[in-house]
Amino acid sequence: MSVRNTLILNPSDLKYLLIDSLRLYSDNVVFIDGNNPYRFSINKKTFYVLIKNVHESGDGRANQDECRIQISESKNFNDAMNSRTDVIVLGYFADEKVFTAWNPYLMRDRFNQKQTISLYSRFSVQKQAAISKIAAYRDTNGQSVLSFLPDYLGLYLENLSKIHLLSDAELLELVSQSDNLNTQNQDGEVDFAEGQLTITHTRYKRDPRFKTIVYDAYDNRCAMCGIQLELIEAAHIVPHSHEKGTDEIGNGISLCALHHTAYDRSLIFFDENFNILINDSKMEYLQKVGLDSGFRKFQTLAFDKIQLPTNHTLRPNTENIKLANQTRGIS
Ligand SMILES: [Zn+2]
Structure with missing residues (x-):
């Protein structure tokens, strides 16, 4: 097995990575405050984003393809979780330059039970995302863990409430529609069985x-x-x-x-x-x-x-x- 994670980014690096990534999607990106989780707004919607480097899941792992991030409770994290703002947990795998995101709505219950939790995905899925722009790992509980290129972080946040429900084919369709609209500097909507998803590539015109x-x-x-x-x-x-x-x-x-x-x-x-x-x-x-x-x-x-x-x-x-x-x- 090759050596993984040659590049580990520190929290300040990851903050700039977040800002740069969100701007690929929309001009309307504002860093508000916070220190991992960081509070951002994109297209006027506010989120907390906690970001961690993705790494191997340790010596005891049965599956060499398994990777994870670990999150421990901290004051910053608890404050964010107790706010009315959505808290997103992201992993970044620098070797493939992809983000991995776990369904935030399933996270709250787990934190009520434990102080440190591990969130898993697969190296192979992140590799696939680097090629096909987005890919999903579906764990044994049927949870979809999404990996995607930085270009789609804004798209992910904008459609947070539904995007984890999409099938592989729908995810690819969403990303392709987003690319088309971005080239034309346009916004749009895509209809899926799960409901309507929106794509807003805000590009400002100056006075x-x-x-x-x-x-x-x-x-x-x-x-x-x-x-x-x-x-x-x-x-x-x-x-x-x-x-x-x-x-x-x-x-x-x-x-x-x-x-x-x-x-x-x-x-x-x-x-x-x-x-x-x-x-x-x-x-x-x-x-x-x-x-x-x-x-x-x-x-x-x-x-x-x-x-x-x-x-x-x-x-x-x-x-x-x-x-x-x-x-x-x-x-
Ligand atoms: Zn100058």
């Missing part, structure tokens, strides 16, 4: 006036590196998807395409004193997953401080900066 106001305030330059060259974009400080993500100038900043993406990906940010900072924990995560090439060059591109509009009334609002860093998972 065109916002762009002009931001460009003018910043003299058509990137506030982080000074570049013009028609490479700039009007970025929202608090994301547009957030209820406080307004199109007002105090929530806008002019960034080049590179720094806009880097800001939205939590790689670079600025504090309330306008210092530009690299997010070290995100960098560590990218290093682990082998996506850190070009970092040194990237580091040299930005100024130490945001280049602000001379007119004070056009500058970013302090509350927005704080909230923006929080929603991007920067603590």
Whole structure:
């Protein structure tokens, strides 16, 4: 049997993995707070997500294909379970880059009986999911444990109440419909025997006036590196998807395409004193997953401080900066 789990991600890595994965599905993703479980909203629905690395189930296991995650009660977890928000338990198997999800509605009873529980799946099912995008392991109690690519985490959450009831053929159909709609930037519904499932690929359109106001305030330059060259974009400080993500100038900043993406990906940010900072924990995560090439060059591109509009009334609002860093998972 080959060695498994060469890559183990720490909780902060997994948080960024969650944010990046959800954004593949919808722009409307907000990190709210929490520390494994993390509280997120996607398409305005809120969830707690507890995420763990999937590993072998130990020396005593009868089946070499068996894998599991273990969850122990913790204050954070108990608080989440006692809230009205759905608590999702996810495993991540980095070797195949797939998530595995257990039916959350069947979990509560088990926690009432024990303080630590093991949730099982199969390595072969995760491998299959890496090929066919989604796959189900059905255990002896008939529970369906779903493994899927990160692209479908949003789809999974959006259809949480029904998705564990679907057959293999229906799961494949759902994923294929989601792919079709995503290419066309559309939303849709799919009817199954279990009921209607929804697909919402929210992609935000910007207010065109916002762009002009931001460009003018910043003299058509990137506030982080000074570049013009028609490479700039009007970025929202608090994301547009957030209820406080307004199109007002105090929530806008002019960034080049590179720094806009880097800001939205939590790689670079600025504090309330306008210092530009690299997010070290995100960098560590990218290093682990082998996506850190070009970092040194990237580091040299930005100024130490945001280049602000001379007119004070056009500058970013302090509350927005704080909230923006929080929603991007920067603590
Ligand atoms: Zn720039």
